[in-house]
Amino acid sequence: MKFKIGSILAGLALGCSVAASAPAQIVLTYAEGGPNRGTRSVALQDFADTVNRLTDGEVSVNIHWGGALVSLTATPQAVRDGVADLGTVLGSYDPARLAGFSIGDLPTQYSDPWVVQRAMYELMTTDEDQISMFADQNLVYLGNFSSTGLNFECRGTHKIESVADFSGLRIRASGVYALVLNDLGANTMNMGFQDVYSALDTGLVDCTTGYFYTAAAYNTYEVANHFSIAQWGGIGSFGIAMNKEEFDDLSEAHQQALLAAGGEMIDRFARSQIEEMAVIRAGLESGEIGRQVTVYDFPQEDLLLLTEAANVHNQSWVEQMNALGYDGQAMFDTYRALLVKYDTERQELGYPWER
Structure with a gap:
């Protein structure tokens, strides 16, 4: 944590020197592995601005973009060790130490970004075991992102319109998504999104899992003819963590401001994601994105079959938690209940920005 001392006003009166100083401003260093562009970067800057607003300018967040401070994969360790005060962390990049957080990556039928992020935020800020597991790693959870749900993109005449x-x-x-698809008869291979375009173009793969935003970012619509919109699960162990020692040094008011900023960010980020998905889908259907492709809605009954197929692998996470001394099933049940809670709220009341 860095401190910048405010200016000192000095005056002389009757031979006496009087000095007054403004309160010290707390500047928190944030390690962000992604670039300063796209919806998530806007959300992260929104988080920083909200922290500054809620603390009346007493706390500011200095974001180091594009891995300039440390890479995304190294961020959990960097925040834990105090190299950065805060940072964006993913459970998949530190699965042993962030095993509890990885609950957000387990496949379910819930993929709505607002539902997933709200469920994760409530779980991670209220569940004593999750709080304790983060504390054991010298971390404090502050907020959540999500990838949105997985879709299937296929080349040539290949298409995925059912589990069969x-x-x-x-x-x-x-990850676990590959394990589920292998169980269903697929032959999966893993590669970074930067390699997917070539793999589809050359026929190395017939299809790929992906998200709306990766289709737009990596132009896979140029080499994929059929998009099956499944919105299956997604990555939810994706959030903001802070070094616990630095967090504990803050006043209670500043601590609450950081947590509140993380919560406020979720609604605005989820809204941006949902609006972006709609724009990309419309572009795929019309061709305005660059090329028209077939867009098919994966049947809900088949999505439930995918969810059922994932249960055996979700149970492996439960057993891992049990082995660590926690009640894995209770934790998983709590998370599922929160997903149901926020999905029900969404269906009955709409999103917060629609009310």
Whole structure:
């Protein structure tokens, strides 16, 4: 943590020197592995601005973009060690130490970004075991992002319109999602999104899992003819963490401001994601994005079959938590209940920005 001392006003009166100083401003260093562009960068800057607003300018957040301070994969360790005060962390980049946080990556039928992020925020700020696991790593959770749900993009005449279509296809996928697709007869391989375009173009893979934003960012619509919109699960162990020692040194008012800023960010980020997804989908259907492709809504009954197929792998996470001395099933049940809670709220009341 860095401190900048405000200016000192000095005056002389009757031979006496009088000095007054403004309160010290607290400047927190933030490690961000992504670039300063796109919806998530806007959300992160919104978080920083909200912290400054809620503390009346007493706390500011200095974001180091594009891995300038440390890479995204190294951020959990850097925040834990105090190299950065805060940073963007993903459970998949430190699965052993952030095993509890990885609950957000388990496949479910819930993928709405507002629902997932709100469920994760409530879980991570109220569940004593989750709070304790972060504290054991010298971390404090402040807020959440999400990837949105997975879709399937296929080249040539290949298409995925039901669970039966996975059999025999070569599909780019990763993590537990790859395990589920393997169980359903697919042959999966993992690669970075930067390599997916070439893999589809050359036929190295028949299909890929992806998101609306990756289709736009990596132009995969140029080499994929069929998009199946499944919105399956997604990455939810994706958020903001702070060094616990630095957090504990703050006043209670400043601590609450940081947590509140993380919560406020979720609504605005989720709204941006939902609006962006709608624009990209419309562009794929019309061709305005650069090329028209077939867009198919993956059936809800098949999405439930995917969810059921994932249960055995979700159970592996439960067993991992049990082995660490926690009640893994209770934790998973709590998370599922929160997903249901916020999905029900969304359906009955709409999103907060629509009310």
